[in-house]
Structures are given as structure tokens and as C-alpha cells.
Amino acid sequence: MSLRLDYDGQTAHLLIDRADKRNAFTMAMWEALPGLLEQVRDKGDIRLLILRAADGGTFCAGADIRELLANKDDADWRAANQAAINRVQHDLARFDLPTMAFVEGDAIGGGCGLALACDLRVATPAARFGITPAKLGLVYPLHDVKLLVDLVGPGQARRMLYTGALLSAEEAQRIGLVETIADSPAALADAIMAASPHSIREIKRIVRRVLDGQAEDDAETRAIFAAAFDGADFAEGTAAFVEKRKPEFGK
Structure with a gap:
């Protein structure tokens, strides 16, 4: 399913492990993620969840466009896919534990949405962020638009959504999309674990x-x-x- 959990003490790492497809999410991955969150919750001794790429490259290029095109005429599949994405975003945004997205490369479309649903975002200098439905004739979900507006305000949200532009880590931090630029999530994670x-x-x-x-x-x-x-x-x-x-x- 290209998602897996790794544990380091009281920190859980939810790893996106599909590097050959730029960590694009399939329907199976959207459907699997809530169950992985439940596993972390049920473990009982975890205090922090970090969402990151397994290979340290692209964070997530969004939804798998090839899969989407293959099912574009199947209304039932589209409805199920939308429901699976909405559930992930809702559950991740309201997860019991503090959550952090560590973004080392591109976080695009639904990948940016995953980062938005986390409590905090740490980006390396090589990271880029973009929300590109307007380039594909699609519309971003209301829940995720609200997550974006809550972080960057309506003006910057409109700029990102209307243009689909890719923002550097520095620009993302300037507008409030990213909290910290660092080569590792360790410093922020350690501060959270000390509280x-x-x-x-x-x-x-x-x-x-x-x-x-x-x-x-x-x-x-x-x-x-x-x-x-x-x-x-x-x-x-x-x-x-x-x-x-x-x-x-x-x-």
C-alpha cells in the first residue's frame, strides 16, 4: 500500500514509500491511512507523529493522476475516492497527538493538503509547495481550502489556488505555510517531547x-x-x- 509506520521511542513516523511515483497517493493509500493513525493511537505510549517521505525526496506529488484518469468516467469510484481523501484530511487534522509534516522535496496538490492537515510543518531548503487543481480543471475540497486559509489568510490562499504556483520553502515560511526551515525535524520534535x-x-x-x-x-x-x-x-x-x-x- 506504500505507507508504513516506523517507531523511534515515543515518536511515530508515518512514511510515504512510493518514490518511483513521486509518492503520489493511490486510492488504496488514502483508504489505508486512517487505519495507520488508529494503530499509532492504540499503541498508547506515542507522543508525536511525523509524516514524511521514506526516501527523503519528494514528500508527495498529490493524487495518482494515472489512476484518476483511468477511473474518471466511473462516478462510483470518484465518489469513493473523494470520501477516502476527505476522511484522511479530517482524521489527520483532528488526530489526538501532535502531528508534524517534515517536507524535504515537493508537496503538491493533495500532498500539500496532507502537510496542511498536520499541526506543524518543517521544511528543508529544497522543499516546494503548490496546490495545482486550477491547472487541471479541478477544484480543491472546501475542508482543505479552510486549512489553507487558516494558515496563510484568504489573499495568499487565493494566490496559491488561482495560480497553482510552486512556492519555495522560504516563501512558504514567509506567508505562514511553514513554521520552520531545517534539515531535520529533530529540534522541534525534541522541544515538543520536552513539554x-x-x-x-x-x-x-x-x-x-x-x-x-x-x-x-x-x-x-x-x-x-x-x-x-x-x-x-x-x-x-x-x-x-x-x-x-x-x-x-x-x-
């Missing part, structure tokens, strides 16, 4: 509420804030602060 997993988990949920339109606290968010003071991570974090040492958080 409270409870804090990150709940902050991620609150950020998603904001992105989905919530602007004021409700009973649930107030309860989340209050409960943290009774948690083990708060006890460890404050003890470490007083003792002038690095905190040692649990899972």
Missing part, C-alpha cells in the same frame, strides 16, 4: 475549537483549565521549576 503531554493534548483540542469557530470559553474549556492544577504534569512542572531542573513528564 507536558497533557498540556499539548488539551491545547491542541482548544486550538481546534478556535479553528472550528468557537471564540468564548464554555463549561468544558473552563473545566479543562481548572483540572490542570490537580494534574501530575502540573505537580512535576512546578517542582522542576522550583528545583531549577528539567521536568520529567509521563505519557
